Amino acid sequence: MNELLRILLTVVGVLLGVMTLAPGLIWGERRLLALWQDRCGPNRVGPFGSLQLVADMIKILTKEDWIPPFADKPVFIIAPSIIVTATLSSFAVVVFAPGIAVADLNIGVLFFLAMSAMAVYSVALGGWASNNKYALLGSIRAVGQMLSYEVFMALSLMGVVALSGSFSFGDIVEAQRDLWFCVPQCLGLAVFFIAALAETRRVPLDLPEAESELVAGYHTEYSGMKFAMFFLGEYIGVTLNAVIIVALFFGGWHGPWLPPVVWFLLKTLAVIGLFVLIRASLPRPRYDQLMEFGWKALLPLALLNLLATGAIILARGG
């Protein structure tokens, strides 16, 4: 009974935590972007504008939820929910602190990669079902970008897996007790970070929804709550990637004085801040540059990193 209660509490806690952190990120991002652009940002609703989120929610929920007559209706409706489901379920395998995890799978990292591959379906189907050329162009770009960056997103994590000898998040974090993997795996971290930007389709790698060329890319035809789902999916994705980076490279819950969960949260927020900072500073590359950079620079780097890591482990006699 007690065990069941603990599991239930963890599930509800993780879900609530993610579902408040991700939308809260919308306010946080707008505020941070404003600060970095010498503006004030939303500061009217509530203290420091923190209730802006509530206002946004009311606005988006009362908006007309329109399905275009030329759209493929069932697919059009299903598509936005896939991204939220896929990214949310990845949180199930993350270990936030010793004992605080929904399910510390022994294939946690693989599960995360599989779920982030699932998210591709969402943008592909969303753009296809919209029956709109901009949406289709956006989703073609999204699929191309996400599929190619997924390749070395996975490869860049294999160094960490090799060092810790496990796919489970709990074991990986535990292996970083003495030395965070961001030091021996700095190359892997860099590759993963860039791949994470591409996976979540964030500026500067937001080519699938490049407003200046494609209206809004794959969610051009979406409005109301369905658009909010895509939006939420993107922000949950950002949170998820920050969480993964913290767990795999920055020692997860390890840290002095403060309780483990607080350390995890602080590190996650810092990484999210870095995501926003990069959005504030860098322009978008051309699509062929993006692909070239991915296949000709990042993929060899990820392979090289994996090769070097393996060689060092072998040389040490592990």
Next chain:
Amino acid sequence: MFSIIRTIWHVFLHLFAPRMTVPYPEKQRELPPRYRGRIVLTRDPDGAERCVACYLCAAACPVDCIALQAAEDVDGRRYPAFFRINFSRCIFCGFCEEACPTCAIQLTPNVEMAEYDRQYLVYEKEDLLINGVGKYHDYNFYRVSGMAIRDKDKGEAEGERPPVEVQSLLP
């Protein structure tokens, strides 16, 4: 590669830079005195209307938002019977101010003229006329022009020579 990191760092430093924007209703930005905002009709230093209803402002207006009707009082001074500016059309270009020969119509730095109802944006003469001289403190059109009014005949204006007797052949 280095330049990208440098860019990110420089953007980060903007966290500590002063804000470019001001939280508007609480803090107001100081507008320069020659800012082109709400249009007013000014009076001369004696307190009389400057406008002589010459229609030049209405002719100069690129969006045709000025409407007026000339009239003449018992002194022989011209004045607008009505003067109407439709601010929902006005683009605040200031051409009317440049066209005005008597410095009557002037643009002020007041920009807070939003309304919920469009009809309230049509300003009549009583809304436009102010009890002041605006930007030109000493200018009085009828005191410097050759136009004859009741207490001032031709040739009596400031710096004006007596009119030439065109009928006479004497030098």
